Every structure is written in structure tokens, then in C-alpha cells.
Amino acid sequence: MTGKTKLVQTSFFIPLYEDNDVGNGRLHPATRWIQFQRKLYVNFRAWTLAPGNYKGSYKDPDTGLEVVDLSRKYILAVPKKELRKLKGFLKEEGIIFRQKYIYFEVAGKVELLKVNYEKIL
Amino acid sequence: MKKFYETLENKKIDIKALFEQDHEFLEKVKKYYYKKPDWNVFSNYWLKEGQKIWGGKQKREVVNLPVFLICQDLEMRLGIEQGKTRLPDYRDELVALIDKEFDSHYQFCRKAGIAQDTLSRILNKRREPSLTMLRIILDALGCKISFQKKHRL
Numbered sequence: 304m305t306g307k308t309k310l311v312q313t314s315f316f317i318p319l320y321e322d323n324d325v326g327n328g329r330l331h332p333a334t335r336w337i338q339f340q341r342k343l344y345v346n347f348r349a350w351t352l353a354p355g356n357y358k359g360s361y362k363d364p365d366t367g368l369e370v371v372d373l374s375r376k377y378i379l380a381v382p383k384k385e386l387r388k389l390k391g392f393l394k395e396e397g398i399i400f401r402q403k404y405i406y407f408e409v410a411g412k413v414e415l416l417k418v419n420y421e422k423i424l
Numbered sequence: 425m426k427k428f429y430e431t432l433e434n435k436k437i438d439i440k441a442l443f444e445q446d447h448e449f450l451e452k453v454k455k456y457y458y459k460k461p462d463w464n465v466f467s468n469y470w471l472k473e474g475q476k477i478w479g480g481k482q483k484r485e486v487v488n489l490p491v492f493l494i495c496q497d498l499e500m501r502l503g504i505e506q507g508k509t510r511l512p513d514y515r516d517e518l519v520a521l522i523d524k525e526f527d528s529h530y531q532f533c534r535k536a537g538i539a540q541d542t543l544s545r546i547l548n549k550r551r552e553p554s555l556t557m558l559r560i561i562l563d564a565l566g567c568k569i570s571f572q573k574k575h576r577l
Binding site for chain 2: 319326327329330331332333334335336337338340341344345346348349350351352353354355356375398399
């Protein structure tokens with residue numbers, strides 16, 4: 304044991320716009336980002352944002368349709384044992400952004416995290 | 425020099441009460457802000473610089489520091505200017521209140537005695553609520569209408 308915590312680099316994308324099905328397709332108000340980043344800090348201390356926006360697309364497993372969005376890319380190094388906590392956090396917090404899925408990457412592996420949005424409907 | 429910094433969320437922060445170290449930090453951050461960098465790049469900048477002065481503090485304490493709040497606010501102002509986010513409107517405040525106070529929109533609508541479809545139309549900007557409807561919604565949230573000055577970015 305070296306006593307050092309092994310960190311893994313993760314990244315996730317938060318779209319700039321609400322999902323058209325779950326939300327209204329509008330840009331998020333600034334207050335949402337403020338709230339999200341405060342919670343992110345409290346849970347994981349810091350974040351890094353990739354410059355610019357990321358245009359991405361994925362196939363919505365519910366509708367089978369291609370969803371194209373423009374996102375902020377957050378990069379976060381977390382202890383391996385906190386990966387589950389981070390994923391859980393994003394599934395919950397994705398609600399305030401009115402998303403169905405959050406695109407999540409860890410060590411080159413991509414996951415679409417299903418947001419618990421049904422509970423607010 | 426202004427005595428207060430007013431955030432987009434209408435919080436007034438007493439700048440004069442800040443420590444000298446915080447003043448210096450804010451001056452540095454503001455100087456960078458006026459160069460109008462990309463809001464993501466600005467976010468990285470203030471957070472990295474901020475860690476140098478608040479790194480040892482508790483996380484919950486940090487997010488309530490006046491300088492943290494001001495930095496976040498400046499980031500959002502850049503985001504608004506760059507068309508990446510927007511000023512919140514009354515609909516956003518309603519959504520945030522409903523999410524905070526109720527487990528679901530269904531539960532809220534039951535309490536307010538309104539149809540879920542009505543709420544959905546209002547929140548999704550497909551319908552403007554009448555004053556009576558707005559009062560019904562606000563009553564169920566335990567809120568009332570008040571006025572505040574518009575923001576100037």
C-alpha cells in the first residue's frame with residue numbers, strides 16, 4: 304500500500320438546452336448551472352471544463368431517434384471508489400437539466416446514464 | 425467603489441466586508457473577466473485561483489463564500505453574453521420551487537387543484553397563466569407575488 308488514492312479521469316456532458324421531451328428545449332437558466340456547480344463542488348470539490356462547446360449525438364434508446372445536442376464537457380478526476388457516487392449524482396442532478404440521459408465517459412468507456420426524470424413528472 | 429455586488433439571483437454581497445486577500449483575488453478574477461474569455465475557460469480560471477485561498481476550508485463553507493458566489497455569478501454573466509445560458513424567468517423559478525417542495529409535478533397539481541396538462545403548458549411556454557391561475561399556483565407553493573428590479577448585465 305502506498306497510501307495514495309487511485310484517481311480515474313471521468314468526463315460527462317451537460318447539454319446547453321433542455322431535452323425536448325422531458326423539458327421545453329430552451330437554454331438552461333443561469334441559476335441551474337449555479338446550483339449544479341455548487342453541488343458538484345460539495346460532493347467532488349472541483350471540476351475542469353473543456354473550452355468551447357461539444358456537439359454530440361446519440362440514439363435515444365426510448366424513441367430510437369438521433370438526438371443532437373451542444374454541451375459543456377466537465378472533466379473530473381475521482382477516486383475509483385467514488386465512481387458509483389458520481390454516477391448516482393449525475394442521474395439525480397440530470398433532473399434539474401431536464402435530460403433523459405447524461406453522456407458519461409470513464410477510461411475511454413462510454414455510458415449513457417439514465418436520468419431519474421420520471422419521478423418529477 | 426460600489427459597496428455591494430448584486431448577483432443574478434438578487435443576492436446582495438457586502439464587498440467592503442471582504443478580507444484583503446479576497447479583494448486581491450476578486451480584482452484578479454475581474455481583470456480576467458473583462459477580457460471576456462470563453463465562460464468555460466473562465467470557470468477553470470477562477471476555480472483554480474480560488475483553490476489557492478480556500479483550498480483548506482470545508483466544501484460546504486466554500487460554496488457559501490462571498491467570493492465563490494461572485495465568481496459563479498461572473499461566469500454566468502459571461503455565459504449569458506455568449507448565448508450559452510440565459511437569465512432566469514418566472515417559469516424557471518416556478519420549476520425550481522415545485523422541484524424543491526414536491527416529489528413530482530403530479531403531487532403539486534393535486535395540491536393546487538389544477539390539471540397537470542395546464543401546468544405543463546405554462547412551464548413549457550405554450551400558455552401564459554392568468555393572474556388568477558398564477559395566484560393558485562403560488563398559493564400551493566406558499567408564495568406571493570412581489571416585484572424586483574430588472575437585471576442589467
